Amino acid sequence: MLAADPCFLVSDGVGGYEAGDLASRAATGAFSEEFTAPATATLARIDAALEQARQRVAEIARGTERGAGCTLTGVIRIEHEGVPAWYVVNIGDSRVYLLRGSEFVQLTKDHSLREERLDGGLGGAVATPRNVITRALGSDDSRHDAWLLPIETGTRLLLCSDGLTTEVDDGQLRAVLSIGGRTDAVADELMRRALDAGGRDNVTLIVIDVVSGGVEPGSSDGPSAVDDGSDTTIEQTRPRRR
Template identity: 55%
Template sequence: MTVSSVVLNVAALSDTGLTRTANEDSVLAASPVFLVADGMGGHEAGDRASAAVVAAFEPLAGATIEVDDVREALGRAAEVVEGIAAEHKRGAGSTVSGVALLEHEGTPHWLLFNVGDSRVYRHHGNELTQLTIDHSLGQELVDAGELRPEDLATFAQRNVITRAIGGPDSTADSWLLPVIDGERLLVCSDGLTGEVSDEGIRAMLTMNGRPETAAAALIRRALHAGGRDNVSVVVIDVVSGGSRTRPADDGTAGLAAASALTDSMLEGTTIPVRVR
C-alpha cells in the first residue's frame, strides 16, 4: 500500500457564526494536508494570523511529503504570525490542528499535528475518539486532577489556551497513525466543540453519510446551539487504500507517550512525532 493508493472523500465548511462580525478561522483541504486554523487578536489580526498558517501549508498541496515538510511549514507559519503580532497592540496568534497524509514504513499514515485547542477526531464504526489533546488552561487543570473532565465544558476559562502559533510557546504535538479504510476524520475549531458535545458530534458523524452532508450538519448544530464563535470543520472519509483493520495496539493519541521518531529541528515548532 502506498499513499497514492489512498482514496478520500473530503468536505470543508466554515461559518462566521451568529455573534461574530468576522470569520477569523481559515481552512485548508488540499490533499495531502487538511487543517483548521483559528486566529486570535481581533478582526484583521486574527484573520491574518490564521490565513498565514494556511499560506504556510499551501505549498504542500499535491506533493508527496515527509515529516520535515510539516515541521518546516509550522516554522514558516510561526515566523509570519510573530511578525503580524508585532504590528498590533493586542498581538496575534492562531491555533492549528490538522492531518497530513504520508508514507511511513511503506504504508499510508496520518501525521496529526496540533497547537492550541482546535481538534482532530476519529470516527470509526459508531465510535468517536478525540485524537488531539487541547493546549488549554482547562485541560491542564484536568491533567493535574484539579478539574473533572465532565466539568471542562462549563469551565469559565476553558477558552484560555496555553500554546499558539505566534505565541511564546508554539510547540506542536504530533503523532503518526495508520490510515484505516472506513474511518472518518474530523478537524474542527473550538467554535464546534464549544457548542456541541462529543456525543452530539458522534451522532452527526454517524447519521450523515457523505462528508459534505456531515459537515453541513455539524455547522447547523453549532449554530442552533448558539453559534457564539466562528465554526470550521473538515470531514475526511477514507474510502480505500488504507489498512483494513486498526492495529491492536492503536489507542488514543496523546494519552501516553510512545517512542519518538524525530527530534526538534526548529525551536518553538517542535513536532515530537510519536508512532501509535
C-alpha cells in the same frame, strides 16, 4: 483552513489578540505553498512548513499592539516506512476526532488552562473558561504535538475549531458522524446544529472519509496498496465556515 490533499488543517484566531484572521491565513498559507499538488508529504517538508508558519505569524504579531496568534490543528497524509499514515498536528484548542466503526475518539488534546487543571485534578477546574489557551502560534509557547496514525480505510475524521465543540457536545458529534452519508451532508448537519445552539464563535470544520488506499481497520500486518494520490483515495468536504 486548508483542505487540499495531502494537507487538511484548521486554524483559528486567538481571542484577546489582534489580527487573528491574518495569523490564521498566514499559518495555513505556509502549508498551501509548501504542498502545491496532491502527493504524499515528508516529515522534513512538514517541519519546514511549520517553521515557516511560526515565522509568519510572529512577523504579523510584531506589527500589532496586542500581538497576534492562532491555533493550528489537522492531519497531513504521508507515507512512513511504506505505510500510509496521518501526521496529526496540534497547537491550541482546535480538535481532530476519529470515527472508526463504533469507536469515536478525540485524537488531539486541548492546550488550554482548563485542560491543564483537569489533568492536575485541581478543584474548580470544570468552571475554568475553555477559551484560555496555553499554546498558539504567535504566543510565547508555540510548541506543537505531533504523532503518526495509520490511515485506515473506512474511517472518518472531523477537524474543527472550538466554535463547533462549545456548541455541540461529543455525543452529538458522534451521532452525526456515525449516520453515514456523504461528507458534505454530514458537515452541513454539524454546522446547522452549531448555529441552532447559538453559534457564538467562528465555526470551521472539515470532514474527511478514507474510502480506499488505507490499511484495513485493525490490521497490523502491513498496508494494502496505496493509491497514486488521486481524489478517489480521500473524500473530503469543502471546509465549512460560518
